[in-house]
Amino acid sequence: MKRLTRYILTTFGDETVRKASLEDACKKFEADPKYTINYMSAYGYLVRILNDIYYVKTLEEFSLKKALDPHRIISMGLEELAANWYFGLNTALRMNGATHEYSDTIFVLNDKVYRNKEVRIAETKVKFIKISPKLLGFGVVKENSIRYSDLEKTILDIIYLSRYRSVPEGRIVTTVEEYKEKVDSGKMREHLSAYPSKVEEIAKNAGLV
Secondary structure, three states: OOHHHHHHHHHHOOEEEEHHHHHHHHHHOOOOHHHHHHHHHHOOOEEEEEOOEEEEOOHHHHHOOOOOOHHHHHHHHHHHOOOOEEEOHHHHHHHOOOOOOOOOEEEEEEOOOOOOOOEEEOOEEEEEEEOOHHHOOOOEEEEOOEEEEOHHHHHHHHHHHHHHOOOOHHHHHHHHHHHOOOOOHHHHHHHHOOOOHHHHHHHHHOOOO
């Protein structure tokens, strides 16, 4: 292992770091920053998360080829970006124990990052969805560094975003009505105040409130 590579893993291991900090480290060793960052990314020392934000593996993670927790890595990157965010939609359904169906895509709702297509982070497909800040300040469960929408907000987000994508109302109702025995209708009503009236109408048609 190169001295510079070892230095970066020892100094920044298990942390998120900006590209500028990596470039500063390269300058100390009189190494080319672009080449070094590309090299360390290609060989798995660095995991690119967002824009100029990277996760740096520890020496142990790299040498033992330990699998990374993509939820944790994504969370760290979004915190570094100072975004308001949470895991939502199918990802949150699973975190709430409302479904056992496996989805190979992690869904992140936030106020800063939008990607038209899925991206790969830590060998996992991730979809970033940018939503209005007024929909981000409630209904979020926090477990250590992980944030995800509670079941009621998750269902309302599914309705809201399905309407945005012009999914037929009947199909939306069919999708969400299976959760009517699991949701807290009181909490659902509280959350509804932040959504357009059409979302409430669909929620009522699905027997959720």
